[in-house]
Amino acid sequence: MAERTASSEPRFVLGPLTLYAEIGVMEAWLENAAPGDELRYATGPALGREAPAGQLARQWAEEGEVMLFQRRPGPGKPLEYVARRKEPPVKPRAPRALPGRQARPLLPLPQDFAESDEGRMLALLTEAAEVGLACPSNVQLARQLDLNARSRAQYLITKLMRAGLIRVASASSFDGRVVTIVSSGKRTADRQGGAVLWRERTGG
Structure with a gap:
């Protein structure tokens, strides 16, 4: 062989x-x-x-x-x-970890958070919740914060949700989105329930 x-x-x-x-x-x-x-x-x-x-x-x-x-x-x-x-969705992403990986803990807020767009958004939503007003629409939020587009307003809300600073109920800013401020537990009013609508700020 x-x-x-x-x-x-x-x-x-x-x-x-x-x-x-x-x-x-x-x-x-x-x-x-x-x-x-x-x-x-x-x-x-x-x-x-x-x-x-x-x-x-x-x-x-x-x-x-x-x-x-x-x-x-x-x-x-x-x-x-x-x-x-895509345009960030209204509902926050579920904090699901991939196999073998643990979800990362939330990081502390930076010192300049209050002056950032996210900080100003949180302050505006907190004010609405404190006085019992309905949550503004994305258009109203963009106008109040001098943002360049309503999609930017939605993006900031999504970032606040992911950071665990707010919770949002509803699928749209047009049908009565309700925002809960996690630190205080207070929430904006239900627009469909006859609550006071958002009042535009005037002057300084």
């Missing part, structure tokens, strides 16, 4: 691998992305079902945060798996 030579041994070639974005990078992107911004969270021939980056992207899509799609940048190029930021 002829002895097997080295040339007859099977040869193995390493195929293209899928590369994934780091989870921390993805989370930081979501917190700061504006509607329409895109994140390439994976590149390669196939997206692994158990890959943490893919799981996180699918979680965002289920919660209405992003739209997921694939694209090929050119002939012979690997597929890119992309998340595109």
